[in-house]
Amino acid sequence: MDQRVNKPNNQFMNYWMVKTEPSSYSWEDLLSKKEEIWDGVRNYQARNFLKEMKLGDPVLVYHSGKDRAVVGLAEVSEEAFPDPKDADWVAVRLKAKSSLPKSVSLQAIKEEDRLSEMLMLRQSRLSVMSVTQAEFELLMRLSK
Numbered sequence: 001m002d003q004r005v006n007k008p009n010n011q012f013m014n015y016w017m018v019k020t021e022p023s024s025y026s027w028e029d030l031l032s033k034k035e036e037i038w039d040g041v042r043n044y045q046a047r048n049f050l051k052e053m054k055l056g057d058p059v060l061v062y063h064s065g066k067d068r069a070v071v072g073l074a075e076v077s078e079e080a081f082p083d084p085k086d087a088d089w090v091a092v093r094l095k096a097k098s099s100l101p102k103s104v105s106l107q108a109i110k111e112e113d114r115l116s117e118m119l120m121l122r123q124s125r126l127s128v129m130s131v132t133q134a135e136f137e138l139l140m141r142l143s144k
Contacts, residue, residue, distance in 0.1 A: 015136040017128075018062065018127065020063065021064050027061050027063060031099065041091070046127050058074075
């Protein structure tokens with residue numbers, strides 16, 4: 001099933017989730033800076049997802065660690081470029097859009113049958129992953 005939707009300029013939009021440990025870099029950090037390089041990803045599958053991100057794609061921000069919840073919405077503001085810390089890897093630039101009205105906990109995600117196939121549940125160690133349009137829309141509804 002194709003998770004992409006057509007953007008106004010006939011490009012396809014994908015949906016993403018990035019995970020971060022709030023003690024090292026939190027959603028609040030991104031909000032305060034408004035825009036930031038998302039770097040330091042050292043997993044091949046996650047790197048490949050970074051390479052697929054396109055300008056304007058929505059990105060859910062998930063706090064790992066003790067919080068374990070989707071907390072914010074960002075968007076890709078610059079597509080993949082060499083990671084400034086290690087040019088063998090890539091980074092993207094993310095722009096903070098808004099905090100979710102209510103965070104969506106990992107427990108709530110696990111309890112929702114329609115989210116049972118989410119990549120974050122099947123490959124929990126990935127720090128960057130794709131999200132289907134249906135999963136994205138459901139997560140946004142659960143955050144209301």
